[in-house]
Amino acid sequence: MKKFSMLLACAAAFALPVVASAQDAAGTTKKESYRFVVVPKVVHPWFDKVNEGAQAAAAAIKAQTGSSVEVVYSAPQSADVVQQNQIIDSALATQPDGLALDLLDPSGNRASLEEAQNQNVPLVIFDSIPPEGMAIPYIGSDFCEQAKIAARRLVEVLGGEGEVAIMQGVPTAPNHSIRAECHRQVFAEHKGIKVVAEGIDNDSIETAQQQAAAIMQANPNLKGWVASDAAGPIGIGQAIVEAGKQGKVTLVGLDNLPEMLDMIRDGVADSSSASQPELQGYWSVMLLWAQATGAKVPGYLDTGNAFLTKENVGG
């Protein structure tokens, strides 16, 4: 009996390092294939760039590990939280290895996120923040800082004086309303700057163009524009060109859609403060993959903002 106990003790002693190394082996779980689902807010060119980044990450993981990685991009046709939840719930039914989501409304998406957690599906949130009290890794850039970069640039170009206007995006979208508020904060710091009008474009280029045209008609002394969504500056730029005010009205845009870059190249827009959707998509997939391998991931990953001017947007 004593011998048996000794053997057992020795076995346990030998097993300890093995157990310990197993515990240390976070991130070593490997699968032959992974399938991740990316659900953005809505069908939109900005999210196409997120998808491009996500697909690039899938290709990178495959090249480095040999595992096949499929990224399924499933976008709601309208920016409606009910429709988005329906897509999330249906995607969960396919038992994916991970879900990357841009939440339309964190509190409204909570029930679907809780269901995903109940099913142990790894989650990553990009371009938005998790619902209060839910520990989900999230990726994004500082929306307020992005807006402040644009507003400060406009103040600088105008020499701290003049009438300006702000184009809001979708009033119910938190990132759009944060940007609009941060524009206001910067302008309020400069006595010479007067915000004479605010438009709402509902993330539509056409609406932005109509609103901007009307606002410039009503405010002939308007000197500058900032926007709160990606569609806004493109519509504003069109309105500036149509009104023949290029060079008289300064536009500091937002984000890096191809039309925005063209307007910077053509001199319609001075510059743009851009979040980096490709990076958000890329790192969303990377964090999902890391979670699927059992690795720990950071709670927040900042992909930063880029300031785009004629000098750095390229030909």
Next chain:
Amino acid sequence: MQTSPTQTSAVAHLARSPLAGVFIALAVIFTLSALISPYFLTPYNLSVIARGLAFVGLITIAQSMLMVLGELDLSLGVIGGLCGVISGILMVRLGFEPYSAMLLAILLGGCLGLLNGLLVTVLRLHSLVLTIGTAGIFGGANLVLTRGVAITGIPRDVHYLGRGDVLGVPVPFLIMLAALAFATFVMLKTPFGRYMYAIGNNQAGARMLGIKVDKIRLLVFGVAGAIAGLAGVLMVARLGTAQPSIGETWVLAPIAASVIGGVATTGGIGSPIGAIFGAGIIAIIENIIVLFGVSPYWQGIVSGAIVVLAISFDAISRRYLRRDA
């Protein structure tokens, strides 16, 4: 091959039913989806479809009742959204007991429906045109009240109505079934329902027969509004927040579902059951598009094509069944 008299009678009965075509189309889409996707028939996925169907289904029931009368109410989705927001305000900001708040919001939905009905009947306005206007007013009121920001902090007591299930069947789906049973009973088994079909077929003729046409139209508008309000407050219970965007996508789908389900836009033909079958087809299409990972840019084409196929299949199968009978 010879068929027995019982088989012949069953086929004849099926052929006579106006629901035969849409039911077969639904069954075919359901079967194909189950055969193609291994995920489709899982209990979780079926509950996802049922839960999604519940909310649009309620609006579809309301819309199909109005369509039988020859009316259309484009503000039903917006009424649902406004009632959801009002229930949230009553519960969270004004401290009302949650179930009382929901009930009041449903009553408000009924009142807004009555308002639509009153304007249609008294001012002799076209319901389609009028409700484009009232949808703007109700939607605007929603934005004024919320300023576009969701009302959070909905008491957890009511979440069960939106998120809970009974033996795996989502509660909102059961509520939708109850509403469907009520609407079907009223429309197919009561004089009131027969009057609705008479009005839809020939409003002037119905008046000559002594049917209180305007009273019935008014009442149906009111009931439709209340059902829309019910959908809105249930969605608040589902989300746990009162979203100003609730109901934005409940405009065209219920009309499409009703038409797919055999409800004539000119009135007098169809039933809520057919409309719900139509809504079921749309709900399954929305689900399988995600299960199959269809590109978002192809979704419109795919879902549109399936709807066209479903309607065609409905028409062809009806013709075939009639000939066989």
